[in-house]
Amino acid sequence: xxxxxxxxxxxxxxxxxxxxxxxxxxxxxxxxxxxxxxxxxxxxxxxxxxxxxxxxxxxxxxxxxxxxxxxxxxxxxxxxxxxxxxxxxxxxxxxxxxxxxx
Amino acid sequence: xxxxxxxxxxxxxxxxxxxxxxxxxxxxxxxxxxxxxxxxxxxxxxxxxxxxxxxxxxxxxxxxxxxxxxxxxxxxxxxxxxxxxxxxxxxxxxxxxxxxxxxxxxxxxxxxxxxxxxxxxxxxxxxxxxxxxxxxxxxxxxxxxxxxxxxxxxxxxxxxxxxxxxxxxxxxxxxxxxxxxxxxxxxxxxxxxxxxxxxxxxxxxxxxxxxxxxxxxx
Numbered sequence: 640x641x642x643x644x645x646x647x648x649x650x651x652x653x654x655x656x657x658x659x660x661x662x663x664x665x666x667x668x669x670x671x672x673x674x675x676x677x678x679x680x681x682x683x684x685x686x687x688x689x690x691x692x693x694x695x696x697x698x699x700x701x702x703x704x705x706x707x708x709x710x711x712x713x714x715x716x717x718x719x720x721x722x723x724x725x726x727x728x729x730x731x732x733x734x735x736x737x738x739x740x741x
Numbered sequence: 742x743x744x745x746x747x748x749x750x751x752x753x754x755x756x757x758x759x760x761x762x763x764x765x766x767x768x769x770x771x772x773x774x775x776x777x778x779x780x781x782x783x784x785x786x787x788x789x790x791x792x793x794x795x796x797x798x799x800x801x802x803x804x805x806x807x808x809x810x811x812x813x814x815x816x817x818x819x820x821x822x823x824x825x826x827x828x829x830x831x832x833x834x835x836x837x838x839x840x841x842x843x844x845x846x847x848x849x850x851x852x853x854x855x856x857x858x859x860x861x862x863x864x865x866x867x868x869x870x871x872x873x874x875x876x877x878x879x880x881x882x883x884x885x886x887x888x889x890x891x892x893x894x895x896x897x898x899x900x901x902x903x904x905x906x907x908x909x910x911x912x913x914x915x916x917x918x919x920x921x922x923x924x925x926x927x928x929x930x931x932x933x934x935x936x937x938x939x940x941x942x943x944x945x946x947x948x949x950x951x952x953x954x955x956x957x958x959x
Binding site: 643645650651652655656659660663664665666667668669670671673674675677678713715728731734735738 | 758760761762763764766767770771773774775777778841842843844845846847848904905
């Protein structure tokens, strides 16, 4: 955690978008790499880099099925990732509340 | 920092992202994901509401004043079937667009939902023909044939209203309403029944199209 309690793995715009997008799916569902890329608007290389960091933290899980032209890489938020986002959201709300006048 | 600014940073760590920016990014990403990854139910409800309102309305107009009663005319039935096909194609397109790239349990849930609607509708349409073939008179056949789609959709909606551990209130409310219209409307007799379904059934679905976003937010 950073000083203000915000998870540094999530507290990066691209990774925050990735985690929020995956969290909008029902629990247990996954999203193909290409659809995620389309929704986030990153190059494949950048998306892979961010996914690797999230995967290292245990927040997402990637799985490759098939081979050749039928290959599909899917990305899913783990329970840990969902809990981390919930915690991050709580901290953001608290910080916004404490910053608001009155 | 604006929400897009961090995106242009590619894989680089966007040091110094403030809390307001983080909240804006979360809000925007959540709204976009909901918009892109979910079939637009108000649009679907509006399409099917119009099918029921216009289709059943056309059938009612075709039987109004018939003496003796011999059932909806062919042009009226063709109108309903044509509207049904248009709405079915629109539904398939919207659902396919939203679910592209999505995998997991919800795909199976959606498949079983569609299968239940298709199998129920098919079984009841056959049963309606069986009843007609057994010598039932036209008013009875019209009552059963008119009620069948509402009964199937109502039962399937109520049976599938618990999704991912949460109650889907719009689906439950609409399912119960369609069952009530199908069951109670029949007391009005075969001619008025078609008008009841058009107005109460179709109107109910259109009303749900209007209030569904608010019900889901609350």
